[in-house]
Amino acid sequence: MAVTQQEIESRLWDAADELRVAMPEAQYSTVVFPLMFWKWLSDQGEYQHQQFLAENDDLLGGLSVEEAREIEYRDYQSFEIPVIYRGTVQERRASWSSILATITQPGLGKRVRASLQAIETANPDKFSRIFGSMTWTAEEVLSGEVLAAVMQAMDRVPKMHEGNMSHDVLGGAYEYLLKRFSDGSGTRAGQFFTPREVVELIVEVLDPNNFESVYDPACGSGGMLIASANLLKARGKRGYTLKLYGQEAVADTAGVARMNLFMHNLTQFQVEVGDTLKDPRLKKPDGSIAQFDVIVANPPYSLKWKPWTKDPRAIGAVAPQASADWAFVQHMIASMDPKKGRAGVVLPHGVLFRGGQEAIIRQRVLDDDLLEAVIGLPANLFYNTSIPTAILVFRAAGTKAPERQHGVLFIDASKRFAKGRNRNILTEADIADTVTAYHSKFDADGRPVDPDGDGGLAVRLAPTAEIVANGYDLNIGRYIKQAAAEQQDLGTLIDAYNIARAERQKSEQRMLVVLAEAGIEGFDE
Incomplete structure (x- = not known):
């Protein structure tokens, strides 16, 4: 009997809920995802082993153990689950079921850690560092009793192999947990999870196609990469043909992304760990920045950083130390394929008007005709901030549609949302209308030809x-x-404030002089 989406999600949450006595909800993902992935690997490996035995029963009697193993791993298995503590009384396979059988024995966390590390080591091309730091396996972080309870609860999840559940169900369950953890962990969720409707909107606008490359320089849990493949699949195309690339500064989060991709049956990917601005890991053989067809990102907003001293990415100027927003944009522009590259990034409204170095960068980007569109989003869409944001869409030099060259498309979608429990939500209609607006045709005055x-x-x-x-x-x-009528132009308000502030300071100075001449002292300047 096929496993339902609701059933697997409910049982996975039961396993996660066992952690409530040990840690805040914001930390659940560091435990649950590695355990879930380990169980999936073990269930899948055992299923393939049984397939091998059933289909080769007549041959096995004449084969040595080594010959049988060679055939199984050549034709059936796509990864290896090795043995831990080989040659000792503790020797056993690093599989879920093998370690689960020992949960009443002391040292469960150590055995789990040894198993996960052994799987990483045995499959370096696939699973290197995929399980993250694994600090939760230490007894002082997570007691053996709680870890055992989590594993027992997760073992009640039906077998997670291709004969029992599809990758759509499995990937959907992973996404369910990501969102559930994010809903319960407040602002910290923004570090690894972008609301899926925002991701869908960006991907719809950029429109990836079969066999293209998609890159996210701040990939978090990998949601934008997966959404790109899902969009193709929903359109009857081949999402599995996409070549997916990402970089993430936090090692544990990068591991979450890798597991997420595998569980969605997306294997053509490369996710690197490191600071994208300081140390970009995806490069061409000559050492220059690698280039891609589609670049998507929701980087950390107004991140303080150490500005570049000399870097070819710094077109126009170098972004200020107080905010790396435009540095991420510069990196994405450098990463666009010169023939068909396009990029979409979510950023705060400050990037649209701030002065100084950012204004110089903005001028260069506009002079080079790289910016195609600015899409204003509603406030309070994200887990880590309530401020309104905007999607900026870029195209490689000379690749904008002829009618859009030397111009920028502005879309005000700031009023299109539904109220959610913790935040505002873009509905399917909101997304569809915004995408339709993006594809509008315009008259000589820049107005849409079809106003409806x-x-x-x-x-x-x-x-x-x-x-x-x-x-x-x-x-x-x-x-x-319309946007100006509904909401005062923030740039104008800032200008007005600065003028009023200067006038006030002048008035105060005059007042202090008058008071001093009258012999009245004691006022602080």
């Missing part, structure tokens, strides 16, 4: 000359009057 084709969103294609006249300010309210 934009899903009711305010849309305008503004010529670059107009943006230049506005000092390269990309505030959506400057180009879409």
